[in-house]
Amino acid sequence: MAISWFKPVPARVAAEQLRFMLGTAPFAFIVGGIGNAAMAVIFALNAPVLPLAIWAVCAFLPVPFLRLLANRFRDSPDPVAEAGRYQRYTILLATAIGVLRGILPWIAFDQASPLAVALLLCFMAGIQAGSLTFMAPVLPAFVGYSVVFIAMLSLKLVTLGDPMYWGMAIGSILFCTAIIASARSAAQTFQNMVELRFENNELVERLRQETAIAQAARLEAETANQAKSKFLAAASHDLRQPIHAQGLFLEVLARGQLTAQQREILDNARAASSASGDMLNTLLDFSRLEAGVVTVSKRCFELQPLLNRIGTELAPSADEKGIVYRQRDTDVMVESDPALVELILRNLISNAIRYTERGGVLIGCRRRSDQVHVEVWDSGIGIAADNQQEIFREFHQLGNPERDRRKGLGLGLAITERLARAANHELRLRSVVGRGSKFALILPLAAGQSGMQADPEPSASANDHTTLGTPCRILVIDDDEAVREGMLRLLKTWGARCEAVEGIEQARLCLGHLTPDLVICDYRLREQRTGAEAIAILREQIPGLPAILITGDTAPERLREAEASGIPLLHKPVLPAALFAKIRSTLPPGAKRAHG
Numbered sequence: 001m002a003i004s005w006f007k008p009v010p011a012r013v014a015a016e017q018l019r020f021m022l023g024t025a026p027f028a029f030i031v032g033g034i035g036n037a038a039m040a041v042i043f044a045l046n047a048p049v050l051p052l053a054i055w056a057v058c059a060f061l062p063v064p065f066l067r068l069l070a071n072r073f074r075d076s077p078d079p080v081a082e083a084g085r086y087q088r089y090t091i092l093l094a095t096a097i098g099v100l101r102g103i104l105p106w107i108a109f110d111q112a113s114p115l116a117v118a119l120l121l122c123f124m125a126g127i128q129a130g131s132l133t134f135m136a137p138v139l140p141a142f143v144g145y146s147v148v149f150i151a152m153l154s155l156k157l158v159t160l161g162d163p164m165y166w167g168m169a170i171g172s173i174l175f176c177t178a179i180i181a182s183a184r185s186a187a188q189t190f191q192n193m194v195e196l197r198f199e200n201n202e203l204v205e206r207l208r209q210e211t212a213i214a215q216a217a218r219l220e221a222e223t224a225n226q227a228k229s230k231f232l233a234a235a236s237h238d239l240r241q242p243i244h245a246q247g248l249f250l251e252v253l254a255r256g257q258l259t260a261q262q263r264e265i266l267d268n269a270r271a272a273s274s275a276s277g278d279m280l281n282t283l284l285d286f287s288r289l290e291a292g293v294v295t296v297s298k299r300c301f302e303l304q305p306l307l308n309r310i311g312t313e314l315a316p317s318a319d320e321k322g323i324v325y326r327q328r329d330t331d332v333m334v335e336s337d338p339a340l341v342e343l344i345l346r347n348l349i350s351n352a353i354r355y356t357e358r359g360g361v362l363i364g365c366r367r368r369s370d371q372v373h374v375e376v377w378d379s380g381i382g383i384a385a386d387n388q389q390e391i392f393r394e395f396h397q398l399g400n401p402e403r404d405r406r407k408g409l410g411l412g413l414a415i416t417e418r419l420a421r422a423a424n425h426e427l428r429l430r431s432v433v434g435r436g437s438k439f440a441l442i443l444p445l446a447a448g449q450s451g452m453q454a455d456p457e458p459s460a461s462a463n464d465h466t467t468l469g470t471p472c473r474i475l476v477i478d479d480d481e482a483v484r485e486g487m488l489r490l491l492k493t494w495g496a497r498c499e500a501v502e503g504i505e506q507a508r509l510c511l512g513h514l515t516p517d518l519v520i521c522d523y524r525l526r527e528q529r530t531g532a533e534a535i536a537i538l539r540e541q542i543p544g545l546p547a548i549l550i551t552g553d554t555a556p557e558r559l560r561e562a563e564a565s566g567i568p569l570l571h572k573p574v575l576p577a578a579l580f581a582k583i584r585s586t587l588p589p590g591a592k593r594a595h596g
Helices: 011-043 049-058 060-076 079-108 113-136 140-157 163-254 260-289 305-322 338-354 412-422 482-491 503-509 529-543 555-566 575-585
Strands: 001-003 007-009 299-302 325-328 335-336 360-368 371-379 425-434 435-442 472-476 497-501 517-524 545-550 569-571
Touching: 011 060, 011 079, 011 113, 011 163, 011 529, 049 079, 049 325, 060 079, 079 113, 079 140, 113 140, 113 163, 140 163, 140 482, 140 545, 163 260, 163 482, 163 575, 260 371, 299 305, 305 325, 305 360, 335 338, 335 435, 338 412, 338 435, 338 529, 412 425, 472 482, 472 503, 472 529, 472 575, 497 503, 503 529, 517 529, 529 545, 529 555
Parallel strands: 325 360, 472 497, 472 517, 517 545, 545 569
Antiparallel strands: 001 007, 299 335, 360 371, 371 435, 425 435
């Protein structure tokens, strides 16, 4: 810690003060030395020449000492720690310079005229003022220099014995006092400026560190999120394979002759398989949203059939919990994507049932001008105001710290909100803790709906037909043996002639004895090859060969690749009804090919 007129100065500030003074002082003293030489020439007319010449030469002596001091300080291994010591050296050197300049009046004044003395005083006042500009930051050095110089000057003026010179001495002392006060103010300003620069540097450094920490945290979060996505995608794919095969075998089994007890056991097994599929499809919905491959196909349709389907599916769950499931019938038609609307409402209603323990759930529609508010009311636990945004984050659940799988994965409302956003529909929430919640999906009313007919609902039920209705040959490509076996058995029950292979090369060999009407291919094959690649190779031999891709992948990049192929796509686990409908829609009418 250095000292500046009884006020401590931080060492790093003192170091900056010294750098400034020692950096500018040598040049200033060279200029001052030239002025001193000029004054010596003027006074040499009336004063001894030799002493004046010696003094003029000595006036340049501080320059090498100042340079030496500046270089030593600059090269110091720790200038901040050495600032106090070098400040003391600087004070001693400045005091010595004051003594040197104070000698001039003792040499020149004895034989000088009052005019010459006044001229010298003006010159020295100018030097004193000039010294302030570079010496003031190190205030003790400037004070030492000024006090010694003015003291020697005033003392000489007093010894001249003329009252006029006494007045000059008093004026010199007053001038010294004023200039020291100015120097103190300048020193404080310089100190404030240096401290402000340090503070700014610290703020910049702190900001840089915080930015680096934030970037590191962001990268860590992105890496963790990517790792999570990859893990979920890999886990989802590996789980989908056996569940997909299980569904195929259960469908084959259901088409056989079973006793009542066997049928009941089979129904339970199918229900368990369906529940597993639902959870995996929830992950799939989320992954498709993440991948940006959700397409919106809007058309006019009636809400009531859609609500009836959801009620048929979910009302039994409400009955099992002992709560009331009520639905108000409606005749409104809306314009939207029915598949997305059904998924949104199913998520909202199933979520309402899941978190309602007494009372019930009510589904109704309200017309508001050119809009329809589809509302889902429940008397459940309610949602606190500060949680009403959080529930739309993925993997976020209220009231499920134990992660009970029966309460889902915490993705339902996240998917719902993103689906609504994808379809450009508003989703509103009102809730009171302990009293329940109301979710409202805002849909556009179909324009002029009074005279409109709803677009027909597509049928995808496997129960509509027991066979595909036309002889066809199907080639199945899948690297999972259980899936191949399940597909073979199920397709044969539908009347198809089929073969199943595990890779592209085996599929090419099959073309030697089988000309397929349709290829059903898994998207991910062995050796990093894809179903799209396999189909492209087969189409080189059979142009326009109809094909269906089936994938268990949920990784966003995989979903985008599969969607970009332009080949009809199904996701494992595939419901037999959906597979049946996709095969029928993909096969050309009356498809029948001769053996190759």
